[in-house]
Amino acid sequence: MAEPGALRAYWAMLRGQARSQTAYRLSFGIDLVSNVGATALDVFTVFVLFGVTRVLGGLDLREALVVTGLTACAFATADMLVGNIERISLYVRTGRFDAVLVRPLRALPQLVLLDLPLHKLSRAAFGTAVYAVALAAAGIAWTPGRALLAVVAPAAAVVFFGAVFVVTASVAFWWTESGEFGNAFTYGGRDFTSYPISVYSGWFRNAFAYALGFAFVSYYPALALLGKADPIGLPGWVGWLAPAVALPAAAVAALIWRQGLRHYTSTGS
Amino acid sequence: MMTVIAARELRKEFTVRVRQGRLRRARRTVAAVDGVDLAIARGEMVGYIGPNGAGKSTTLKMLTGVLTPSGGEVSVCGLSPVRQRTRLARRIGVVFGQRTQLWWDLPLRDSYDLLRHIYRVPAAEHAARLRRCRSLLDLDEFLDIPVRQLSLGQRMRGELTAALLHGPEVLFLDEPTIGLDVVSKQAVRGFLAELGAGGDVTLMLTTHDLADIEKLCRRLLVIDHGRVVHDGTIEALHARYGSRRRVVVELEEPLAAPPEVPGATLVTAGPLRLEYDLTGATAGELLARLAGLAFRDLSIVEPDIEDVVARLYTGAPVTDAP
Ligand SMILES: Nc1ncnc2c1ncn2[C@@H]1O[C@H](COP(=O)(O)OP(=O)(O)O)[C@@H](O)[C@H]1O
Ligand SMILES: [Mg+2]
Numbered sequence: 001m002a003e004p005g006a007l008r009a010y011w012a013m014l015r016g017q018a019r020s021q022t023a024y025r026l027s028f029g030i031d032l033v034s035n036v037g038a039t040a041l042d043v044f045t046v047f048v049l050f051g052v053t054r055v056l057g058g059l060d061l062r063e064a065l066v067v068t069g070l071t072a073c074a075f076a077t078a079d080m081l082v083g084n085i086e087r088i089s090l091y092v093r094t095g096r097f098d099a100v101l102v103r104p105l106r107a108l109p110q111l112v113l114l115d116l117p118l119h120k121l122s123r124a125a126f127g128t129a130v131y132a133v134a135l136a137a138a139g140i141a142w143t144p145g146r147a148l149l150a151v152v153a154p155a156a157a158v159v160f161f162g163a164v165f166v167v168t169a170s171v172a173f174w175w176t177e178s179g180e181f182g183n184a185f186t187y188g189g190r191d192f193t194s195y196p197i198s199v200y201s202g203w204f205r206n207a208f209a210y211a212l213g214f215a216f217v218s219y220y221p222a223l224a225l226l227g228k229a230d231p232i233g234l235p236g237w238v239g240w241l242a243p244a245v246a247l248p249a250a251a252v253a254a255l256i257w258r259q260g261l262r263h264y265t266s267t268g269s
Numbered sequence: 270m271m272t273v274i275a276a277r278e279l280r281k282e283f284t285v286r287v288r289q290g291r292l293r294r295a296r297r298t299v300a301a302v303d304g305v306d307l308a309i310a311r312g313e314m315v316g317y318i319g320p321n322g323a324g325k326s327t328t329l330k331m332l333t334g335v336l337t338p339s340g341g342e343v344s345v346c347g348l349s350p351v352r353q354r355t356r357l358a359r360r361i362g363v364v365f366g367q368r369t370q371l372w373w374d375l376p377l378r379d380s381y382d383l384l385r386h387i388y389r390v391p392a393a394e395h396a397a398r399l400r401r402c403r404s405l406l407d408l409d410e411f412l413d414i415p416v417r418q419l420s421l422g423q424r425m426r427g428e429l430t431a432a433l434l435h436g437p438e439v440l441f442l443d444e445p446t447i448g449l450d451v452v453s454k455q456a457v458r459g460f461l462a463e464l465g466a467g468g469d470v471t472l473m474l475t476t477h478d479l480a481d482i483e484k485l486c487r488r489l490l491v492i493d494h495g496r497v498v499h500d501g502t503i504e505a506l507h508a509r510y511g512s513r514r515r516v517v518v519e520l521e522e523p524l525a526a527p528p529e530v531p532g533a534t535l536v537t538a539g540p541l542r543l544e545y546d547l548t549g550a551t552a553g554e555l556l557a558r559l560a561g562l563a564f565r566d567l568s569i570v571e572p573d574i575e576d577v578v579a580r581l582y583t584g585a586p587v588t589d590a591p
Contacts, residue, residue, distance in 0.1 A: 005389055008389070009387045009389060011386075012382075012383055012387065013387065016375060016379065016382075019375065019379065020372060020374035095368065098330065098365055099365070099368050099369065099370050101334060101335045102334070102335060102358055102363040103355075103358055104356070104359040104387065104388060105358075105387060106355065262337045262351070263337075264336065264337075265283060266335060
């Protein structure tokens with residue numbers, strides 16, 4: 001973001017957004033509460049799983065909750081901040097994106113701020129709480145390094161999930177009727193990273209965990225926090241790779257987005 | 270002369286899928302804009318007209334940085350619209366008739382406040398421009414109503430204001446009067462005329478209502494099938510497409526043989542009514558030749574731009590191309 005003065009403009013847009021969303025106070029309140037539901041369900045699922053098994057992918061319940069909590073915290077935050085980018089398909093299909101492009105601001109932050117779902121704040125807060133409780137309950141042998149990792153890992157995961165949102169949304173520039181296609185990677189990625197990856201197997205695991213990099217933003221940082229060895233034998237420092245995976249992912253996302261902008265065709269009128 | 274809008278060989282192609290039979294679809298490339306050259310100077314007010322699907326909106330979208338051209342060169346205010354989009358956006362105002370720039374759920378007033386921040390306009394400047402628009406466009410009665418509740422005419426007046434609050438040098442208006450009631454149309458036209466009178470705002474306007482053009486634009490660009498087919502004044506268009514002033518003569522008593530007049534073509538010869546198109550002679554010369562007849566009434570009909578353009582659109586032959 002080249003222009004610092006633009007920040008004030010974005011801030012103004014955010015305020016306007018807050019004003020128009022909270023204009024319907026009751027429905028905003030209901031959204032706020034109901035949005036905790038989905039994340040609560042994810043966490044509940046983990047408890048249910050441990051009702052049938054004591055160990056899941058080499059982790060016990062408390063340890064697995066660190067993985068789930070880390071994902072819940074990061075995904076919910078990324079979803080609130082950039083998840084709405086998926087609405088780009090609507091903007092592209094209807095040509096409403098034109099109005100975004102004639103304003104003196106970058107398209108991506110504008111679009112994100114145009115419908116920033118403030119009611120998802122509750123979900124992000126809930127995810128963060130789960131993460132904090134899991135960290136406290138897992139009996140982690142805290143060191144300065146681990147304390148740092150406990151903060152860096154979710155931050156990197158937010159960036160990573162954000163990049164996934166942007167990439168999947170950009171598909172709409174080429175393929176207007178992409179529909180639910182992107183959800184396989186965004187919500188699918190969340191579900192994938194909610195559990196220790198060792199529960200998955202085969203090409204599916206390799207593709208999601210290593211080729212697309214989902215394992216490096218949740219599972220491996222959690223292992224490093226817990227001081228556990230990787231069942232398939234990757235070295236301990238892999239747990240620190242989250243930023244190294246997230247930043248290139250963000251760069252790739254920016255590139256694809258920009259390419260998509262050039263491809264935007266608007267609609268006839 | 271300072272060229273504010275310049276384009277050379279500007280092109281835009283779209284790939285469209287066309288149905289062929291039940292299931293098959295073929296891809297076809299259509300050139301919506303097919304080699305357009307433009308040179309518009311500062312302060313000019315240009316009407317950009319053409320039939321539906323001629324490529325008007327597509328051209329404006331390329332000039333405003335919304336669409337990336339498929340070919341050719343384009344510059345507005347010395348900037349490259351796509352590459353320097355955000356810088357250019359600060360210097361131009363855009364109204365796409367069918368799309369809104371405003372926040373649907375917010376009162377007009379709040380939208381303007383947001384735009385002030387987005388365009389980073391000093392508060393005093395913003396207030397002064399808004400005051401002017403409020404009085405010229407009669408905004409006061411609906412300034413506090415959410416945009417989604419405004420009538421089309423009110424919204425369009427609101428859109429125009431939104432496009433002007435940052436003091437743009439160039440204004441692109443795509444169908445700003447479409448669907449408006451007569452009062453709103455008048456308000457918009459009067460406002461644009463006043464804006465143009467200042468002489469430092471450049472205006473490019475597409476419209477279906479030729480009265481907009483006659484009222485506002487000295488210069489007319491006609492586009493058809495993605496190509497500019499006329500660039501000049503309205504008078505030049507009349508001359509080129511052979512629209513003539515017509516002299517209508519009503520007679521007191523029937524005439525056996527209407528007089529032949531050199532430089533004028535007899536187009537209607539009723540028993541009590543003669544109509545001549547002036548093809549060289551002046552109206553005075555024609556009347557001198559008819560001096561012996563007993564007139565009941567006489568009128569001179571100026572050529573109608575609607576007719577000319579309609580003929581242009583239907584591909585009627587060009588009588589005397591320059
Ligand atoms: N986004 C688009 N995708 C495909 N074809 C388009 C698109 N936009 C415009 N066209 C086509 O390009 C041509 C010119 O459209 P447009 O510039 O909107 O015309 P006008 O504004 O003069 O009515 C039309 O044939 C239209 O169907
Ligand atoms: Mg159009």
